[in-house]
């Protein structure tokens with residue numbers, strides 16, 4: 001038994017009231033607030049515990065958005081593509097294949113994009129092709145995400161340095177949240193709450209069904225502390241590694257041994273700056289001791305890794321530590337067990353959903369990254385009303401979460417959550433009874449392609465049908481032949 005201190009009862013000041021309260025300004029929460037404003041909601045609050053938007057993508061230096069296309073078609077658009085079009089003319093802000101290059105199988109295009117990890121497909125069951133995967137500069141994105149909020153300043157009030165600590169409930173209805181700040185403990189009341197904390201901080205206390213990471217062998221069971229090196233020549237590193245794959249394996253082994261965990265150099269929009277992604281685990285990003293160890297033990301190893309690179313690796317002879325991400329890389333922890341639960345079967349079969357809110361090509365190899373449908377019910381809690389949960393804690397099992405907790409799906413489900421909240425309020429419905437057709441209409445109007453619609457480019461469906469929804473892979477065939485055996489499938 002632990003020791004306890006009984007907290008005395010006290011009145012908490014109502015700091016503000018709104019229609020839609022978004023908790024967490026990461027890719028999901030930021031998109032939710034922006035989409036709600038654009039859908040007509042006028043009284044929105046965005047709470048964020050840090051001083052900037054983006055969460056993992058800006059503070060965690062997760063600077064790569066993969067698999068936006070299938071064959072030669074871009075499926076993931078909406079706010080996700082808006083990030084890149086807005087930053088397209090800023091020097092050094094964005095790098096990735098676009099236009100006619102996307103889907104190309106020409107050797108010269110494959111050669112050009114090969115160094116840019118995930119910009120060339122790697123499914124063994126189909127020819128290599130160029131994929132729209134985009135790298136960006138996180139500080140430029142921080143600035144751009146602020147700009148998007150400034151444009152909606154009449155509709156969205158942003159409160160940074162506010163840490164939401166618990167929901168305010170009336171039975172199974174959420175009415176707002178309590179938060180901690182330098183001003184002390186206060187409350188915000190709201191008609192709809194969007195939990196976009198990534199770790200289910202709100203839904204886990206509101207009575208919604210949820211689960212924790214159960215399989216320690218998944219990608220999501222790893223934390224990270226990402227850093228960047230300057231003075232590099234990434235193209236030289238990549239091309240020399242390709243000429244000598246054995247030496248590349250030695251480099252990866254040496255890096256892993258020096259860092260203590262899997263750690264790999266990845267490109268950025270600039271050839272002279274390299275991003276070090278890593279997988280520290282199993283670690284839980286809701287555990288204080290795991291978070292502390294991730295930060296301090298990683299920093300302790302970075303100088304050693306840089307020495308190893310300078311001494312042993314072509315392209316890193318003059319490399320230096322450029323910067324360290326300001327926050328821990330949080331992949332996953334608590335996840336909603338929502339009205340629908342995504343599993344690998346949703347990738348191995350062509351499943352259609354009437355409440356589809358995102359039709360996304362993903363990193364999953366089972367269907368060679370062909371688009372799958374993500375239903376609204378994956379962000380809809382069981383047991384709580386007027387609460388939505390988009391982002392990396394959406395409802396998916398231990399395997400599927402590795403494919404749907406990436407940036408595009410966090411933005412896509414966030415965009416849909418904001419619109420659903422706006423529609424529910426305008427129509428006087430709840431988030432469970434919201435007119436989903438209206439939500440889908442607004443999503444399409446906000447440049448999100450959805451399947452089975454006359455107002456969406458028919459070539460998107462045609463490319464899927466012509467390629468059997470990507471289900472030509474050996475893995476998909478095995479799943480169709482023996483679904484029971486397929487249940488044991490693990491990617492990581």
Ligand SMILES: Cc1cc2nc3c(=O)[nH]c(=O)nc-3n(C[C@H](O)[C@H](O)[C@H](O)COP(=O)(O)OP(=O)(O)OC[C@H]3O[C@@H](n4cnc5c(N)ncnc54)[C@H](O)[C@@H]3O)c2cc1C
Pocket residue numbers: 023024025026027028029047048049050053054055056057060062063064065066162163164165196197198201223224225226277278328329330331390391392393405406407408410
């Ligand atoms: C190291 C690493 C590498 C990755 N690699 C890739 C990749 O290459 N490509 C890709 O697409 N995806 C990648 N991912 C996954 C992807 O980055 C995340 O899943 C996604 O960015 C999560 O977005 P989110 O908005 O759901 O959550 P987060 O980005 O975690 O945002 C949550 C926000 O809520 C705030 N918050 C949290 N709790 C509270 C609270 N109680 N009160 C107030 N505010 C709160 C946080 O500060 C944060 O701003 C990676 C993740 C990591 C960690």
